[in-house]
Amino acid sequence: MRAIINCIIFFASLAISIQALGQNLSTIDSLHIVLDKGEQSPEDKFEILCALGFEYRYSYPDSTIFYCTKAHELGKNISIAKDLSKPLSFIGLAYAAKGVYDMSAWYHNQAIQVAIDQRDSVQLGFGYNNLGRMFFDGGDLVRAFDNLILSKNIFEKLQDKSGLAYVYRSLANIYKSQNDYEKAIEMSTQAYHLREQLADKRSIVSSLLELGLIYQEKGDIEEALKRIRMAREVAEPMNDKVTLAELKQGEAEILFNEEAYEEAYHKATEVLKTVSEITNQKLFIRASLIKGKYLLRQKQYSLALQTFEDVIIKSRLAGNLIYEIDAVGNAALCYKELGNTSKSEALKNQQAILKEQIKNTDLQRQIERLQFLLQIEKKEKENELLRASQIESTSIISAQRFQNRILIILFISVTAVMTFFWSFSRKRKIINQKLQDQNDKILKQQNEITKVNEDLTRQNHQLNDLNGEKNSLMNIVAHDLKSPLNRIAGLASIMEIESDLSFKQQEYLQMIKQATHAGTNLIIDLLDVNAIEANTSLPVKTTFDLNYLLQDRINSFKVSAELKSIKIEVAGSLSNSFTSDPEYLNRIIDNLVSNAIKFSPRKSQIFITALMNGNVAIIKIADQGPGFTKADKRFLFQKFKKLSARPTGGESSNGLGLAIVKTLVDRLNGNIELVSEGQGATFIVEIPGQ
Secondary structure (H helix, E strand, O other), rough: OOHHHHHHHHHOOOOOOOOOOOHHHHHHHHHHHHHHHHOOOOOHHHHHHHHHHHHOOOHHHHHHHHEEEEEEEEHHEEEEEOOOOHHHHHHHHHHHHHHHHHHHHHHHHHHHHHHHHHHOOOHHHHHHHHHHHHHHHOOHHHHHHHHHHHHHHHHHHHHHOOOOOHHHHHHHHHHHHOOHHHHHHHHHHHHHHHHHHHOOOOHHHHHHHHHHHHHHHOOOOOHHHHHHHHHHHHEEEEEEEHHHHHHHHHHHHHHHOOHHHHHHHHHHHHHHHHHOOOOOOHHHHHHHHHHHHHHOOOOOOOHHHHHHHHHHHHHHHOHHHHHHHHHHHHHHHHHHHHOOOHHHHHHHHHHHHHHHHHHHHHHHHHHHHHHHHHHHHHHHHHHHHHHHHHHHHHHHHHHHHHHHHHHHHHHHHHHHHHHHHHHHHHHHHHHHHHHHHHHHHHHHHHHHHHHHHHHHHHHHHHHHHHHHHHEEEOOOOOHHHHHHHHHHHHHHHHHHHHHOOOHHHHHHHHHHHHHHHHHHHHHHHHHHHHHHHHHHOOOOEEOOOOHHHHHHHHOHHHHHHHHHHOOEEEOHHHHHHOOOOOOHHHHHOOOOHHHHHHHOOOEEEEEEEHHHHHHOOOOEEOOOOOOOHHHHOOOOOOOOOOOOOOOOOOOOOOOHHHHHHHHHHHOOOOOEEEOOOOOEEEEEEEEEOO
């Protein structure tokens, strides 16, 4: 029984020197099983309680406080000879994780005192190390470094490799915080070599991961990936799925930042197969963000949006603003691409508010750290006062024999105390004033944020009203112009049929008909653009014969092509059972074919190629017209942008056709590409079926 318990404790706590990659759920479950059996001795129970507290210190610090308090009480009751400082030190770590630095400092100092009383050099070294890390977390680098050097000296005298590795890791964090990456790498490398000598795989993985993170922050991505992959090779035989997932996620984030999106996506997908929001919520959120960003780049906006909205909910429940801001910003991009501009703008506003909230949180943490440093300074001054009082008491005893010397010493002591109180009071007033100024600044910023939000809301309402008025006015004007233009066209046709007109008069009638036809087409395109922009709903998808639809649309243009002696050649075929929005596809094909006829010279050819790539329909429409210049390509799909090419048969062009095509293709989650090098142009449209 004793051997089993010792084995569990060894892998659970690994002395205090091992920084866990994450909460080891299997170890915690094993410890609980042994503890619940109740068959262990008091000394073994003390070690199990300490091990449980150590495992919970980052994810559930309150559980650490609970189990380590029980361990400390048990240790005192059984008068344990060594390690009584260990549970106190773990409680200090838990309070530091909670951000309660004054309580953390108190427990670490208590642990150090107990280690001194028990002459426990190992725990004394860990005590100084943990106190140094607490000061580092609190922003006091001077005290942090002093305590870490004390710890390092103790472990060097003891030749304790495990303790030294732990101290080197702490020193690496200090150097990294000061951007001294070479020194940080040196410290972290020493910790890694020591842990290699100890042959403890879990701590080796931790050291390699830390080295990778330092290289990543330094900007040496190749070395960062190398260290993380070395860590993965060590971790794989351990069969620790959470640790392997953490390493894969580290690789995925580095690869994504280096634009290796495909590889990053596959690694993040593997992580999501391993962990869930229950086993490791933070890791699950990080992997989901990589997945969502990849889907966004692939223009799978609906799937990406689902992923980002899930991350928003989970990160909000976890209280992690950094991930929530990232997810909100990307969700706004998805809504924009899906045509829901109002939702996109609302999310952008929400992202701005969250960013301000982070600034306020950081400012509050700075205030708490200042308060903590003030408390530490106050306690140190109180200790100085106690020492001064002891000196004063000694002086009073000596005064019975040396009264003249007592008067001088007493005068100096009183003067020193008064000077100290005056200096301390002055410093406290300055710090209190700084805290008050910072609080006032926070309140002012909150008021400004509230005012900005109100202004944004009001402006959004005004813009919506103006947009509605614009749409109504456009519909009214367009409909009112359409009827008289049709009447003019009809009268011109009647005059052409019934009147005996001269050649010049017939030429004028043709000009009238062309002008009314161009005006009518412009009105139709304007109404279509307005209707498409106003309709933000998803396409209505049905299953139909895409091959028949394409042939039918091409046949409808044969007359206009023959008028210019243009030959349309069709090659390939499409699916007889295709699921999409047929109305959208009709408009896309009509606009591209009519443009090809409009800008092609007489007696030329138009080539239409159709093929299927899986469930994706690919339609290529190539003409022998003038093509597009580099300047044209910058404004290709913008509304009302007339490009360099001109219709070859006197047709009208209003610059709306390609803008309509682009909008419809995007709504079908498709892609449109132009190939034009000098003479001629080829439009390639890819539409996925569903």
